[in-house]
Amino acid sequence: MYLNHHVKIVSNHNIKLENTHKMVLFCFFLNFVVLAFGVIKYGWFIKEIAGLFIFLTIIIGLISKLSVNQTVDAFLNGAAGIIQGALIIGLARAIVVVLNEGHIIDTILYYTSSAIHYFPSSLSSVGMFILQAIIHFIVPSGSGQAMLTMPIMTPLADITHQTAVLSFSLTTELEILFFLLLAILWQV
Numbered sequence: 001m002y003l004n005h006h007v008k009i010v011s012n013h014n015i016k017l018e019n020t021h022k023m024v025l026f027c028f029f030l031n032f033v034v035l036a037f038g039v040i041k042y043g044w045f046i047k048e049i050a051g052l053f054i055f056l057t058i059i060i061g062l063i064s065k066l067s068v069n070q071t072v073d074a075f076l077n078g079a080a081g082i083i084q085g086a087l088i089i090g091l092a093r094a095i096v097v098v099l100n101e102g103h104i105i106d107t108i109l110y111y112t113s114s115a116i117h118y119f120p121s122s123l124s125s126v127g128m129f130i131l132q133a134i135i136h137f138i139v140p141s142g143s144g145q146a147m148l149t150m151p152i153m154t155p156l157a158d159i160t161h162q163t164a165v166l167s168f169s170l171t172t173e174l175e176i177l178f179f180l181l182l183a184i185l186w187q188v
Contacts, residue, residue, distance in 0.1 A: 020063060020064060020065075023063050024060050024063055024064060027056060027059055027060055027063065028056070028060070031052060031053070031056045034052060035049060035052055038052070057071065057074075057075045058071070061074070085141070085143070088141040088143070088144045089141070089143050089144055089147065091144070092141070092143070092144035092145075092147040092148050093147055095147075095148060096147055096148060096151060099151075100151075105151060105152065108152055112131065112152060115127070116128065116131075125163045125166075125167055128153055128163065128164060128167040129167040129170060129171060131149075131153075132145070132149060132153070132167050132168050132170075132171035132172075133171045133174075133175065135148065135149055136171050136172065136175050137175075142172045145168070145172070146168060149168060150164065150165075150168070153167065153168065
């Protein structure tokens with residue numbers, strides 16, 4: 001069985017860890033050390049981190065003695081698995097930019113806070129939870145939902161900012177359990 005043109009899936013459990021594998025693993029872990037150092041010391045962000053991973057891809061391709069086409073194919077096969085999440089996060093970020101630049105988020109914040117403002121502090125967290133639950137049905141991606149709602153929820157958290165994060169986390173986890181249970185019941 002082949003994963004793509006050049007990577008063979010082997011079902012034999014007696015696979016030997018060769019020097020090439022060790023060098024690739026060493027480069028992989030070294031990449032994360034350099035990443036942590038760059039982020040902490042030099043304040044690297046998305047562009048620098050992406051460049052570091054592309055550089056790692058080239059180095060691993062050379063160590064593994066893959067051709068340029070095989071290296072690019074392996075990189076694209078790996079990136080294909082995360083492209084859907086990246087598009088959802090990008091779309092959520094675009095919505096946040098439009099809301100901020102159009103000053104729409106201020107209106108949403110005002111009316112949301114006025115609805116929750118009359119609640120006591122203990123019940124405002126329940127209101128935040130309900131609002132997060134409603135938004136989660138519209139935006140099922142956890143990171144996309146965080147990108148959309150945290151700019152609104154954080155100023156509303158009268159108790160602490162952790163309240164906003166907790167309402168987001170609980171909503172996400174409970175709805176994952178709900179959808180999982182729903183999928184199981186449909187199979188029965």
